[in-house]
Amino acid sequence: MKAMDEIVLRLESVTKRFGGLVAVDNFTGYVKRGELLGLIGPNGAGKTTLFNLITGMYYPEGGRIYFENHDITFKKPFERTRMGIARTFQNIRLFSDLTVLENVMVAQHLKLKSWIWLFKCVAKLPSALALERRMREEGLKLLEIVGLKQFANEKASALSYGLQRKLEIARALATGPKLLLLDEPAAGMNPQETVELMNFIKWVRDHFKVTIIVIEHDMKVIMGICERIYVMDYGKLIAEGAPKQIQNDPIVRKAYLGEEVLL
Numbered sequence: 001m002k003a004m005d006e007i008v009l010r011l012e013s014v015t016k017r018f019g020g021l022v023a024v025d026n027f028t029g030y031v032k033r034g035e036l037l038g039l040i041g042p043n044g045a046g047k048t049t050l051f052n053l054i055t056g057m058y059y060p061e062g063g064r065i066y067f068e069n070h071d072i073t074f075k076k077p078f079e080r081t082r083m084g085i086a087r088t089f090q091n092i093r094l095f096s097d098l099t100v101l102e103n104v105m106v107a108q109h110l111k112l113k114s115w116i117w118l119f120k121c122v123a124k125l126p127s128a129l130a131l132e133r134r135m136r137e138e139g140l141k142l143l144e145i146v147g148l149k150q151f152a153n154e155k156a157s158a159l160s161y162g163l164q165r166k167l168e169i170a171r172a173l174a175t176g177p178k179l180l181l182l183d184e185p186a187a188g189m190n191p192q193e194t195v196e197l198m199n200f201i202k203w204v205r206d207h208f209k210v211t212i213i214v215i216e217h218d219m220k221v222i223m224g225i226c227e228r229i230y231v232m233d234y235g236k237l238i239a240e241g242a243p244k245q246i247q248n249d250p251i252v253r254k255a256y257l258g259e260e261v262l263l
């Protein structure tokens with residue numbers, strides 16, 4: 001099988017309920033390695049809940065989730081991070097009092113087996129200090145690659161909104177993901193920041209050879225960077241296809257009726 005045809009993530013009949021509400025309703029889908037996939041749908045369609053199921057924040061009531069052919073349906077979030085799944089959030093969740101570099105280093109620690117690390121730190125073992133030094137170097141290298149090195153020692157809160165969003169993505173990349181989930185990365189951005197973000201996301205996919213799923217309400221972003229799109233409404237998958245197909249799909253247009261979205 002060619003790498004591009006390889007399926008990285010597979011969801012089979014996944015269902016998540018909150019009381020009487022079916023937030024994700026029997027969702028079946030897949031993501032290919034290296035793909036840039038869009039996930040769209042009106043407010044409350046179940047998109048973020050789907051991310052929460054993929055990252056292990058929630059467990060489904062029905063169905064299975066496979067990552068690189070491993071059943072991860074009930075794996076804990078930190079196990080999935082180590083397997084190579086990372087995400088960003090709808091609202092920026094940086095450690096605002098830590099520096100830009102420290103934000104990235106915290107994420108690097110997630111790759112480690114924490115109790116061994118803690119023991120080494122408490123015992124002040126030279127290997128812990130050497131590892132810390134290496135992480136600092138790797139963190140700085142990552143910041144350089146994404147163009148944030150000059151801000152390494154600034155507090156995260158001192159960055160502009162657009163750069164904070166970029167740092168969030170860099171922090172997710174610091175965990176060494178194979179699959180990156182971006183939840184509304186363009187939210188709150190001005191048009192110029194949005195264009196830069198679109199280029200950055202495409203560049204991240206190519207440079208880090210990572211598979212990306214992006215939730216976004218800004219259709220310009222989705223139509224501009226995604227190769228394939230899933231559309232959800234009331235928890236259900238209602239359409240799937242290339243941007244052009246989705247733009248002209250009457251079912252999708254109907255789902256968005258009344259919302260100010262330019263398809």
Ligand SMILES: Nc1ncnc2c1ncn2[C@@H]1O[C@H](COP(=O)(O)OP(=O)(O)OP(=O)(O)O)[C@@H](O)[C@H]1O
Binds near residue numbers: 018045048
């Ligand atoms: N923890 C929760 N408890 C109860 N209901 C929830 C919870 N999380 C989400 N929901 C409900 O599940 C439905 C799907 O929500 P979700 O946040 O996944 O939608 P979304 O498509 O991401 O929406 P948006 O585009 O507005 O962010 C909504 O009706 C929401 O109110």
